[in-house]
Amino acid sequence: MSIAFEPLTLGSIELHSRIAMSPMTRSRAYGPGATVTSLNAEYYRQRASAGMIVTEGIQPSEVGQGYPDTPGLHTVEQVEAWKSVTSAVHAEGGRIVAQLMHTGRIGHPLLTPGRLQPVAPSAVRAEGYVHTSEGKKDLAAPRELSEEEIEQTIGDFVRAARHAVDAGFDGVELHGANGYLIHQFLAPNTNRRQDRWGGSLEGRTRFGLLVAREVAGEIGADRVGFRISPGNPLNGIEETDVEDVRRVYEHLVRGLADLDLAYLHLLEDRQRAFTHQVRSLWPSTLVLNPFTGAEPTGPKQLALLEDGTADVLTFGRMFLANPDLPARLAVGGPFNEPHPTRFYSGDERGYTDYPALAGSAAAVG
Numbered sequence: 001m002s003i004a005f006e007p008l009t010l011g012s013i014e015l016h017s018r019i020a021m022s023p024m025t026r027s028r029a030y031g032p033g034a035t036v037t038s039l040n041a042e043y044y045r046q047r048a049s050a051g052m053i054v055t056e057g058i059q060p061s062e063v064g065q066g067y068p069d070t071p072g073l074h075t076v077e078q079v080e081a082w083k084s085v086t087s088a089v090h091a092e093g094g095r096i097v098a099q100l101m102h103t104g105r106i107g108h109p110l111l112t113p114g115r116l117q118p119v120a121p122s123a124v125r126a127e128g129y130v131h132t133s134e135g136k137k138d139l140a141a142p143r144e145l146s147e148e149e150i151e152q153t154i155g156d157f158v159r160a161a162r163h164a165v166d167a168g169f170d171g172v173e174l175h176g177a178n179g180y181l182i183h184q185f186l187a188p189n190t191n192r193r194q195d196r197w198g199g200s201l202e203g204r205t206r207f208g209l210l211v212a213r214e215v216a217g218e219i220g221a222d223r224v225g226f227r228i229s230p231g232n233p234l235n236g237i238e239e240t241d242v243e244d245v246r247r248v249y250e251h252l253v254r255g256l257a258d259l260d261l262a263y264l265h266l267l268e269d270r271q272r273a274f275t276h277q278v279r280s281l282w283p284s285t286l287v288l289n290p291f292t293g294a295e296p297t298g299p300k301q302l303a304l305l306e307d308g309t310a311d312v313l314t315f316g317r318m319f320l321a322n323p324d325l326p327a328r329l330a331v332g333g334p335f336n337e338p339h340p341t342r343f344y345s346g347d348e349r350g351y352t353d354y355p356a357l358a359g360s361a362a363a364v365g
């Protein structure tokens with residue numbers, strides 16, 4: 001049998017297989033005060049056969065919300081609501097970690113109850129738009145965080161991680177990828193600071209490393225993962241100087257390695273050689289979301305577990321469309337096609353109504 005179906009322990013998180021679900025924002029947390037509902041619990045329960053589920057991005061603070069109807073982990077009500085999700089997944093024998101996502105400059109005041117201006121390392125506005133209660137709007141200009149606010153933001157991540165454990169999650173994943181706050185500190189076009197939070201390699205990596213260190217100190221490093229996407233231009237990130245990217249991420253990965261985290265989650269951007277380099281720098285589990293071009297990660301990529309490129313693979317769109325993905329991978333398909341028009345917002349259609357294979361665990365539940 002493929003190594004994909006063999007168990008593996010990440011820090012203190014025991015996976016029954018190496019097929020994990022990628023974090024995916026679905027903008028359907030319709031409960032009051034950015035809380036999850038029974039619909040969200042059902043969606044995750046259906047996917048509990050994953051070796052590990054990484055949740056959609058969850059804001060660690062009000063100002064960290066950059067999309068409509070994304071859930072939070074900064075209030076007592078949110079913690080209580082998440083318990084329905086974690087208990088549903090655990091009842092099916094699954095594992096689930098909370099992805100903590102502060103969107104930084106990607107946002108708009110209309111997306112937060114307090115009409116808060118988005119915050120970022122520097123006051124550099126991103127091109128693009130967001131959907132708000134008042135329709136499509138250009139992304140708002142962010143304001144630069146003060147040093148004191150940076151310290152408070154680290155504290156917000158720590159509190160959200162504590163809340164995640166209180167809510168029954170098996171761990172947290174810190175979102176350092178895809179152009180959100182942690183990534184904005186790393187990239188030269190979004191971090192123009194000249195104080196200790198910018199400039200040098202140490203400066204640009206300081207925020208991500210401190211968030212990881214403080215969160216690990218709060219809940220235990222063996223329950224903390226970190227996601228990176230070196231060179232990914234999403235959300236206006238410009239990491240075009242290959243040498244600079246290599247140096248920044250080497251510094252970051254070495255710093256994270258010193259913290260003894262449960263895992264590193266690499267979202268690959270074309271450069272397989274760079275993936276091998278990251279693996280050689282990383283002492284423990286490497287979770288890989290491989291570069292696959294326009295196609296979603298699929299059965300062909302299982303070879304990356306066999307040849308040792310990675311220890312765990314994450315599947316995004318295929319898991320979205322196939323609640324019983326591991327069972328389907330085990331028999332080589334068939335696979336449901338994802339419907340992109342139903343990725344964000346909406347109801348159960350394109351969310352909890354993708355069928356499982358007849359006879360598979362997800363079909364029975």
Ligand SMILES: Cc1cc2nc3c(=O)[nH]c(=O)nc-3n(C[C@H](O)[C@H](O)[C@H](O)COP(=O)(O)O)c2cc1C
Nearest residue numbers: 022023024025056057289295296297315316317343
């Ligand atoms: C609907 C959707 C929402 C996503 N939301 C997130 C997110 O909240 N956090 C994150 O790190 N990545 C997010 N991603 C990226 C996925 O985790 C993954 O990297 C991407 O889909 C590529 O993997 P795939 O080919 O297996 O789909 C999202 C992707 C999709 C399709």
